Amino acid sequence: MSNTLATLTHWLDPTTLMAVLSDHPIALICIIGIVSLLESLAIIGLLVPGVVILTAGASLAGHLALPLPLLLISGAMGAIIGDGISFWLGIRYRDQLHGRWPFSRHPEWLEHGQQFFHRHGSWSIAFGRFVGPVRPIIPLVAGMLDMPPAKFFLVNGLSALAWSPAYLLPGYLLGQTWQSLFTLPEGADGLLVGVASGLIFCAFAFSFLRRQLGREGRLYHWLAHRLRKTSSGRRLWWQLRHPDPEGEFPLASMALLVFAVISVPAMSLGALAHPAPWWIDRVAASLAKSVAALFPEGLLTQASLVLSRVADGTGLTMLVIPWLAWLLITRRHAIWLHLMAGWVGIACANTLLKYLIQRPRPDTPAFLEGSMSFPSAHTAGAVAVFGLAAAFIAERQPSSHRRWIYWGAIALCTLIGLSRITLGVHYLSDILGGACLGLLGCALVRISYPAFARQSSALSGNPTPLLLLSACSLLLLAARLLWLPL
Structure with a gap:
C-alpha cells in the first residue's frame, strides 16, 4: 500500500x-x-x-x-x-x-x-x-x-x-x-503547474457540487431521500428546513464544513510541526518578488497595501457596520447574531492559533511587532465577510446567477490573500490556513442560521435599501482608506 x-x-x-x-x-x-x-x-x-x-x-x-x-x-x-x-x-x-x-x-x-x-x-x-x-x-x-x-x-x-x-x-x-x-525562481515551474492543476480541479469540483448539492441537483435528492429514512435524519432535516419548508437543505454548507473541519486541524498541525517556511512558501515568495519587478517601482506594493487595508479589522468593520445596523433596525436578530458569532468566533480562533503555533512572519514591520504569521487574519476575515455576503445574496437568486456572485467573492479574497504575500508579511501556507478557517466559519453560520430564521430570506425585499447600504459601506471604506492609518 x-x-x-x-x-x-x-x-x-x-x-x-x-x-x-x-x-x-x-x-x-x-x-x-x-x-x-x-x-x-x-x-x-x-x-x-x-x-x-x-x-x-x-x-x-x-x-x-x-x-x-x-x-x-x-x-x-x-x-x-x-x-x-x-x-x-x-x-x-x-x-x-x-x-x-x-x-x-x-x-x-x-x-x-x-x-x-x-x-x-x-x-x-x-x-x-x-x-x-x-x-x-x-x-x-x-x-x-x-x-x-x-x-x-x-x-x-x-x-x-x-x-x-x-x-x-x-x-x-x-x-x-x-x-x-522575468526569470522564474527554482521550483516555480512545479508550483505553477500544481497551482494551475489545483485551480482547474477546484473549478470543476465547485461547479459540479454547486449544481448537484443545490435543490435541483440529483445528488441533493438522493442524499435527502437517504437522510429522511432515519428518525435522527428526519429531525435534522426538519430543524434545518424550519420555518421555511420550501427552502434548501444546506447540503453544500455541510460538505464545506467537512472539508474545513479536516483542513484546518491538518494545516495547523503541519505549521506547528514545521514552523519554518515550507517549500511552497519559499517558491511563492520568490515568485512574488519576480512578479513585482515587472511593475513600476512600488506600484504593486501600493496596490497590495490598499487591499490589505480593505481586509484588516478596521476595513472589514467599515464594510459591515451599515448592514449590522440595518439588521438590528429591521429586527432580523437571527442573522445578526449568527454573523456576529461567526466573525467573533473566527477572530478568537485566529488569535488562539497564532498564540499556539507561534510561527514568525517572513518580515515583521513595526506595526506588526509581536504578531505571529499562521494563520492569516486578513484572509480568514475576508473569506468570512465576503463569503457569507455572497451566500446570503445568492440564496434566492436563480441558479444561473449564483456562480458569478460566488466567483466574485472568491476572486476578491484571492487578491487579498496574494497581497499579503506580496507585502512579505505572510507565507502562502498562512493564506491557505486563513482561507480554510474562514470557510469553517461560513459553513457553521450557513448550517445554523436556517433553524433560527423567521424570514424566508435574510436579504429579501425591496432592492433599494440594499443599494443604499452598499453605498454606505463603500463610503465608510473610502473614508478609512483616505484618512485612517494602517
Missing part, C-alpha cells in the same frame, strides 16, 4: 508531470484535442472548465516549444469531432431529449439553444462556438431541427479553424514569452 501511495504521489508531482510532458510532447497535443472535444460536447461542455484547461495546456505547450500548427490542428479536430457527436445525438434522440436528464430538469437550456438557432440560422454554429452558455447546446439543437449535415459540417469545420487559434494562441504565446519577461 505504501509503495502504491508513493508511486501515485510521484506521478502527481507537478515537476514529474512537466518532465513526462517534456519527453512526450505528443501526449500534451492529444490532451489539448481531447479537452477541445469535451468542451464542444453536448452537456459535458457545460461542466468541464475547458477554457481554463486549454489556456493552461497551450501555455505549457508554448513553454515546451511544441509545434504550433500541430497544437492548432489538434484543437480544431477535437472541436469538430465534439460538435459532430453532439449533432448526431440531436438527430438520433430528437424526440426524447426533452424528457431526458438533464433537460428534464433544465428545459431552458434547449429553449435558449433553439431561440439562438432560429435567430441566427446556420451561422449559429459559428457564433455559438464563441458564446459560452450555448456553445455545447447549439450542435445538438441543429441536429434536432434537421439542419442538413453537409451544411453543418462545412460551417462546423470553418468555425473550428477560427476557434482553435482564438482559444489556444494567447496561451501558447504567453508560455513562450513569460521567461523573457
Whole structure:
C-alpha cells in the first residue's frame, strides 16, 4: 500500500508531470484535442472548465516549444469531432431529449439553444462556438431541427479553424514569452503547474457540487431521500428546513464544513510541526518578488497595501457596520447574531492559533511587532465577510446567477490573500490556513442560521435599501482608506 501511495504521489508531482510532458510532447497535443472535444460536447461542455484547461495546456505547450500548427490542428479536430457527436445525438434522440436528464430538469437550456438557432440560422454554429452558455447546446439543437449535415459540417469545420487559434494562441504565446519577461525562481515551474492543476480541479469540483448539492441537483435528492429514512435524519432535516419548508437543505454548507473541519486541524498541525517556511512558501515568495519587478517601482506594493487595508479589522468593520445596523433596525436578530458569532468566533480562533503555533512572519514591520504569521487574519476575515455576503445574496437568486456572485467573492479574497504575500508579511501556507478557517466559519453560520430564521430570506425585499447600504459601506471604506492609518 505504501509503495502504491508513493508511486501515485510521484506521478502527481507537478515537476514529474512537466518532465513526462517534456519527453512526450505528443501526449500534451492529444490532451489539448481531447479537452477541445469535451468542451464542444453536448452537456459535458457545460461542466468541464475547458477554457481554463486549454489556456493552461497551450501555455505549457508554448513553454515546451511544441509545434504550433500541430497544437492548432489538434484543437480544431477535437472541436469538430465534439460538435459532430453532439449533432448526431440531436438527430438520433430528437424526440426524447426533452424528457431526458438533464433537460428534464433544465428545459431552458434547449429553449435558449433553439431561440439562438432560429435567430441566427446556420451561422449559429459559428457564433455559438464563441458564446459560452450555448456553445455545447447549439450542435445538438441543429441536429434536432434537421439542419442538413453537409451544411453543418462545412460551417462546423470553418468555425473550428477560427476557434482553435482564438482559444489556444494567447496561451501558447504567453508560455513562450513569460521567461523573457522575468526569470522564474527554482521550483516555480512545479508550483505553477500544481497551482494551475489545483485551480482547474477546484473549478470543476465547485461547479459540479454547486449544481448537484443545490435543490435541483440529483445528488441533493438522493442524499435527502437517504437522510429522511432515519428518525435522527428526519429531525435534522426538519430543524434545518424550519420555518421555511420550501427552502434548501444546506447540503453544500455541510460538505464545506467537512472539508474545513479536516483542513484546518491538518494545516495547523503541519505549521506547528514545521514552523519554518515550507517549500511552497519559499517558491511563492520568490515568485512574488519576480512578479513585482515587472511593475513600476512600488506600484504593486501600493496596490497590495490598499487591499490589505480593505481586509484588516478596521476595513472589514467599515464594510459591515451599515448592514449590522440595518439588521438590528429591521429586527432580523437571527442573522445578526449568527454573523456576529461567526466573525467573533473566527477572530478568537485566529488569535488562539497564532498564540499556539507561534510561527514568525517572513518580515515583521513595526506595526506588526509581536504578531505571529499562521494563520492569516486578513484572509480568514475576508473569506468570512465576503463569503457569507455572497451566500446570503445568492440564496434566492436563480441558479444561473449564483456562480458569478460566488466567483466574485472568491476572486476578491484571492487578491487579498496574494497581497499579503506580496507585502512579505505572510507565507502562502498562512493564506491557505486563513482561507480554510474562514470557510469553517461560513459553513457553521450557513448550517445554523436556517433553524433560527423567521424570514424566508435574510436579504429579501425591496432592492433599494440594499443599494443604499452598499453605498454606505463603500463610503465608510473610502473614508478609512483616505484618512485612517494602517
